[in-house]
Amino acid sequence: MxxxxxxxxxxxxxxxxxxxxxxxxxxxxxxxxxxxxxxxxxxxxxxxxxxxxxxxxxxxxxxxxxxxxxxxxxxxxxxxxxxxxxxxxxxxxxxxxxxxxxxxxxxxxxxxxxxxxxxxxxxxxxxxxxxxxxxxxxxxVEIGDWVTVGGLTGMLQRMRVGSHAMIGFQAHVAQDVPPFMTADGNPLTARAVNVVGLRRRDFSAERIALIKQMHKLLYRSSLTLEQAVAAIADLKSQQTEVADIELMLNFLAAASRGIVR
Missing domain, CATH: 2.160.10.10 (Hexapeptide repeat proteins)
Known part of the structure; x- marks a missing residue:
């Protein structure tokens, strides 16, 4: 047949x-x-x-x-x-x-x-x-790997979403969303680390703790973006595995239109 x-x-x-x-x-x-x-x-x-x-x-x-x-x-x-x-x-x-x-x-x-x-x-x-x-x-638009995007979400031209991020239902993405983060709403708001998604992909507790440190520096420490990037770079001296830090730093370095904050 x-x-x-x-x-x-x-x-x-x-x-x-x-x-x-x-x-x-x-x-x-x-x-x-x-x-x-x-x-x-x-x-x-x-x-x-x-x-x-x-x-x-x-x-x-x-x-x-x-x-x-x-x-x-x-x-x-x-x-x-x-x-x-x-x-x-x-x-x-x-x-x-x-x-x-x-x-x-x-x-x-x-x-x-x-x-x-x-x-x-x-x-x-x-x-x-x-x-x-x-x-x-x-x-x-550029989207990395292992990203989940909720229904009816729209992304403006040239927006970027980093790997392992999650975008909620009906979001309006008008700024870049860094790796590992969850974001939703209109205007778009960064909420937290995508812990559920990371656990589903077998991220260890140590890796998730490091990602939470980066989230805190970006969103909970009253730092400018430039200061937060420098502080995240300093984390490399404290870690033996730096791939997640490098992923974040490379994404932020290319964020010419700003990130959701």
């Missing part, structure tokens, strides 16, 4: 592994590449210069790889790259990049993307993230 429904329209130039399943009435354009084990549901449109990795599950009614919603876009061959083992639920819209940035919208591996999620042009989404229903990421 063929894995491709007879009503699907697949351009002869598209490159699909023989194990890819395609549902009824789906349309796949000439510049699309889909690797082994991926499943495309019915009534999807996959177009543009789009590469989809292995073992992805894309449900029905998705628009993947359409041109960016950017009035400067002039038909340049920008790309959308989707990694491996992602779940993409119904009615999502993922656009290709723009030449004003790196020219690519990129989704990593093992992400759980719920219904009605929009990834605008040049979004960079890491690995193991959960985006709940109705999340909207504007152009150039």
């Amino acid at each position: 063929s894995l491709i429904h007879p009503t699907a329209l697949i351009d002869p130039a598209a490159q699909l592994d023989s194990s890819v399943k395609v549902g009824a009435y789906t349309v796949i354009g000439p510049d699309v590449r889909i690797a082994a084990g991926s499943t495309i549901g019915p009534h999807c449109v996959i177009e543009g210069h789009t590469t989809i990795g292995r073992d992805n599950t894309i449900f029905q009614f998705n628009s993947i790889g359409a041109a960016p919603q950017d009035m400067k876009y002039a038909g340049e061959p920008t790309r959308l790259v989707i990694g491996d083992r992602n779940t993409i639920r119904e009615y999502c819209t993922f656009n290709t990049g723009t030449v004003q940035d790196k020219g690519v919208t990129q989704l990593g591996d093992d992400n759980w993307i719920m219904a009605y999620v929009h990834l605008a042009h040049d979004v960079l989404l890491g690995h193991h993230n959960v985006l709940a229903n109705g999340v909207t990421l504007a152009g150039h």
Whole structure:
């Protein structure tokens, strides 16, 4: 039995592994590449210069790889790259990049993307993230790894969310959210360390205690951001494992638009 429904329209130039399943009435354009084990549901449109990795599950009614919603876009061959083992639920819209940035919208591996999620042009989404229903990421947004974003949350252009952070329901993200933190509301407010998420990922009590120290320096010590960064850097001399400190410092160093405080 063929894995491709007879009503699907697949351009002869598209490159699909023989194990890819395609549902009824789906349309796949000439510049699309889909690797082994991926499943495309019915009534999807996959177009543009789009590469989809292995073992992805894309449900029905998705628009993947359409041109960016950017009035400067002039038909340049920008790309959308989707990694491996992602779940993409119904009615999502993922656009290709723009030449004003790196020219690519990129989704990593093992992400759980719920219904009605929009990834605008040049979004960079890491690995193991959960985006709940109705999340909207504007152009150039960057999200790290192991981030959870609550439903109906919107992020302004060029916002950044650090790894292991959690954004609450219906938040308005207009400033960067540092790694390990929870934030919600409109205006956005930093609440605490994402302790539940860290424990689920088997962070030790010692690692969580160190992250709480960084949170205290950023949010509970009446320090300026510059002073807090210096104090966090000083923590390295007291630790044998500094990866979490480096993650925080690297994020803060690139926070050109400020962080939620």
